[in-house]
Amino acid sequence: MIALPDIFTDWFASRGWTIHPHQLEMLDRAEDPALLLIAPTGGGKTLAGFLPTLVDLANQPHEGLHTLYISPLKALAADIKRNLTTPVTEMGLPVRIEDRTGDTPASRKKRQRADPPHILLTTPESLALLTSYEDAPRMFRGLKRVVVDEIHALAESKRGDQLMLALGRLQRLCPELRRVGLSATVEDPQAIARMLAKHPDPCAVLLADPGPAPDITMLTTTEAPPWSGGNAAYSIPAVLEQIRAHNTTLVFHNTRAQAEIFFHNLWLANEEGLPIGIHHGSLDRQQRERVEAAMVRGELRAIVCTGSLDLGIDWGDVDLVIQIGAPKNVKRLVQRIGRANHRYNAPSKALLVPANRFEVVECVAALDAVREGALDGEPKGRGPRDVLCQHILITACAGPFHANALYDEVTTVGAYKDLSRAEFDACLDFCATGGYALRAYDQWQRLMQTAGGLWQLRDPRSAQKIRMNIGTIQDTDTLKVRLQRSRGGKPLGEVEEGFAATLSPGDTFLIGGQIVRYEGLREMTVEVSRNAAKKPKVATFLGTKFATSTQLSARVVAMFQQETWPGLPTHTSAWLSLQRDVSQLPRPGRLLIESFPHDGREQTAIYGFAGRNGQQTLGLLLTKRMEELGLNPLGFVATDYATLIWGLDRITDPAPLFELDALREGLDTWLAGNAVMKRTFRASATIAGLIQRNTPQSRKTGRQATFSSDILYDTLLKYDPDHLLLDITREEALRGLVDFGRIEEMAERVAGRIDHKILTRVSPLAAPMLLEMGRVPVKGAAEERLLAEEAARLMQTSGLATLTPPPSDKPKWRVGY
Structure with a gap:
């Protein structure tokens, strides 16, 4: 047991603080290999x-x-530095x-x-970069x-896989290295414990006193929510009233575009001029930092x-x-709730x-889950091989390596514990030659094997x-979006290239909470001027559109x-x-399908509760099956809970549409030539190192890449067709x-149990x-x-249907329009 020195107890006492039991226990267990x-x-x-x-x-x-601290966010690392410097000083x-x-200057690095x-x-990316240098063993x-903060956020993405591969490297360099993971929201502690520990045993889990339950309710509004849409404009007066009644309010949104729209509407209604800011990942870094600094100083009433x-920054x-x-995910909701009363x-x-x-139901289900402490999450899959390919190249940058030693090191990482030697060798061969179809090209000949069996970079200059x-x-x-140079060229943020391509001079759009007018494109920068338009376009921002979790969907169906x-x-x-009364509500373990006429078309609603991406894919596959069966679909639209298909013919027996093998076969055919595959290939090829966006001379534009x-x-x-990257892409x-x-x-879940309701009108x-928007x-x-x-109708109406051409190779009449 390590005793707490007097200087620490005196410091706690000077602040009127009492050290918490879990803080003392962390000190007692400082020698645990992982915790x-x-x-x-x-x-x-x-x-x-x-x-x-x-x-x-x-x-x-x-x-x-002595200690490495890993954070998912650059801003969180800066915040921890500020908070940690105080007691140290x-x-x-x-x-x-x-x-x-x-953001760290090169000289300091x-x-x-x-x-x-x-x-x-530091962050996972910066750590990976540090391990790529020849002097990494000395450093x-x-x-x-190693302290990994907000480990739950990293566990859900490839950044977490990259981090754990880097920790596997550090563990080899420092066999006595201790690992610590920190989080407030973990739905499956043992899964995170297995990720954090060196394979095969999960590490110990220390549960602190959870503290008082959160005070969380639904906002009461005078106006009922609309039937569809995602902007919640109806709630603006009630939200403003809450902002007035509190010191500082964080107003969270699920997408950046929704945040921009809501901020714009909130500002228009803000007749008192309350100081309100906006913060999201597509805004210029300096603008984000100004908002963060204003929050810390207490100058903003809302953001x-x-x-x-989302994560643990004390604002x-x-x-x-x-x-x-709707939060779409209970764990995310708990994380966001924790930003209030950070005590x-x-x-x-x-x-x-x-x-x-519909989101009213989902919100009530989420509230019940929070009160019960029931967090959700999807099971973690195997370690992605594109990340492994990048790790192999990073290892080669640091110096020659033995394939056997690297394989043994990689398989100590939980996500890669089941990686076969054949899979590893395929990744190594790809890194060395680019694979069968590409091995003739010098640019993908990156690794070579020495006479002694070591693998190394073919050209040391490629390390850069x-x-x-x-x-x-x-x-x-x-x-990048900037004000015109005549106005100082102030950076505002960035928009997606596809959105910029739709703009014509004079178009207005929202960014950073302000309306700007598109003036033109100069050197791959969108130049704009300020504008006072009332109804601007909304820029499309790179960012995740959350799907409702499986567990939350199940709660909604149970509520029914x-x-x-x-x-x-x-x-x-x-x-x-x-x-x-009109139809029925979806039931657990069964699939509700409704068929009804509307607007001259036959409509079919499938309540699969498979999340937005799943329901969208279901729409694509079902309409393809309908085409094959001669059911003449015309289009579909998807939400988190259902897919609506319209067409010319009514579906009388939906069972044949849902044969899983047929759906899977249809998916394979559809994916082979679809833009989704090319988009996914591009991402995986970039991570794996086949496509390099950045070179010492320039950065490829999105279109070039x-x-x-x-x-x-x-x-x-x-x-x-059997190339490793195509397999990874699928x-x-x-x-x-x-x-x-x-x-x-x-x-x-439904195992063929279908409730098919044939109705006379929409349910x-x-x-x-x-x-719903987004009709396909x-x-x-x-x-x-x-x-x-x-x-035929036009011909009948115009009287042309009665005309018949004479029996001749060349008709003696012509209709011209």
């Missing part, structure tokens, strides 16, 4: 993670790097603390490698601890934000969180604002390009089985009662953009889908039939 701490927001978990380090450095001098500890991110601080705060030789403020006196739109003994206060009528392209975040296809719904507003419970990747994709598909597409796993989960539950047309036999019928 996961789950503590509520405001419970001092970051200090708990650093306490063994600070005590060790206070008791005995240490030369070089006030106690006079001989500890040097520095951060290292993409170079110095840090030669003379590392005692505590280095890390004294490393004793409209997205996931950029001043935040006493209310408002979530606009251990104070309950977090939060309000939910459903954007539409590899390092410039390290990372798994795909922030491609964006263009209640006799009454006392927890729902009257307008929503009446809507569900009407659905029960797309052109290069499309040519490569078509070439491999034609000449090397894996990634199924798991990500098309989410076929959710369709398979739906099929297993209450289907009605909102008729108003189907080009096929139905369209041809409509054109033929319309041509």
Whole structure:
């Protein structure tokens, strides 16, 4: 047991603080090989993670790097540095603390490698880059601890896989290295414990006192939510009233575009001129930092934000969180709630604002889950091989390596524990030669094997390009937005390249909460001027569109089985009662399908609750099946809970449409030549190092990268269909953009049990889908039939149908229009 030095107890006492039990236990267990701490927001978990380090450095001098702190966000690393510097300075500890991110000046980065601080705060990408240098063994030789903050956020993405591969490398360099994971929201502690520990045994889990339950309710509004849409404009007056009544309010949104629209509407209604800011990942860094600084100083009454403020940054006196739109994921909601009253003994206060009528049900289900402490999450898949390919190249940059040793090292990482030697060798061969179809080209001949069996870079100069392209975040296809140079050229942020291509001079759009007018494109920069238009376009921003989790969807369906719904507003419970009377509500373990006529078309609603990507894919596959069966579909639209298909013929027996093998076969055919595959290929090829966006001379634009990747994709598909990257691409597409796993989960859940309701008119539950945006047309036999019928109708109306040409090769009449 390590005793807490007097200087620490005196410092706690001077602040009127009492050290928490879990902080002391972290000190007691400082020698555990790995330890996961789950503590509520405001419970001092970051200090708990650093306490063994600070005590060790206070008791005995240490030369070089002692502790590495890994954060998912650059801003979080900077915030921790500020908060950690205070106790170190006030106690006079001989500890040097520095951060290292993409924003750190090159001169400081170079110095840090030669003379590392005692505590280095960094991100997964920067750590991967550090391990790629030849002097990595010297820099890390004294490393004793690694602290991974907000580990749950990293566990869900390729950034987490990249991080754990880097930790596997550090563990080989420093066999006695201790690992610590910190989080407030973990739905499966043992899964995170297995990820954090060195394979095969999960590490110990320390659960802190959860503290008081959060104070979370639905916002009461005078106006009912609309039937569809996601902007929640109806709630603006009620939200403004809450902002007035609190010190600082965070108003969270699920997408950046929604945040922009809501901020614009909020500002128009803000007649008092309350100081309100906006913060999301597509805004210029300096603008984000100004907003962050204003928050810390307490100068803003509210900030409209997205996931950029999800994690554990202490933004001043935040006493209310408002979530606009259904949270889609209980764990994300709990994380966001924790931003309010960032103290251990104070309950977090939060309000939910459903954007539409169906989201009322989802919000109530999420509230129940939070009260029960039931977090959700999807099971983690195997380690992605494109990330492994990048890791192999990073390893080669650091110096020659033995394939056997690297394989043994990689398989100590939980996500890669089942990686076969054949799979590893295929990745190694790809890194060395580019694969069968590409091995004739010098640019992909990157590794060579020496006479002694070691693998090394074929050309040492290629290390620079590899390092410039390290990372798994795909922030491609964006263009910078600046005010015209005559106005100072102030940067505002960035928009997607596809959106910029739709703009003509004079068009207006929203960015950073202000309306700007598009003036032109100069050197791949969108130049704009300020404008006072009332109805601008909304820029499309790179960012995730969340799908409702499997667990939350199941809660919604379970709610439908209640006799009454006392927890729902009257307008929503009446809507569900009407659905029960007119048709029926979806039931657990069964698939509800409704068929009804509307607007001269036959409509079919499928309530699969498979998430937006899954329901979108289901629409594509079902319309394809309908085409094959001669059912003449015309289009579809998808939401998180259902897919609505319209066409010329009524579906009388839906069972044949849902044969899983046929759907899977249809998916394979559809994916082979689809843009989804090319988009996924481009992302995986970039991560794996086949496509290099950054070179010492320049950075490829999105269009240049797309052109290069499309040519490569078509070439491999034609000449090397079994190429490793095509295999990876299909894996990634199924798991990500098309989410076929959710369709398979739906099929297993219902096991062919279908409730098919044939109605005379639209049902209450289907009605909102008729108003939904994002309708996808189907080009096929139905369209041809409509054109033929319309041509016949026109001929009949004009009287031309009665004319018949004389029997001749050349007609003696002509109709001209």
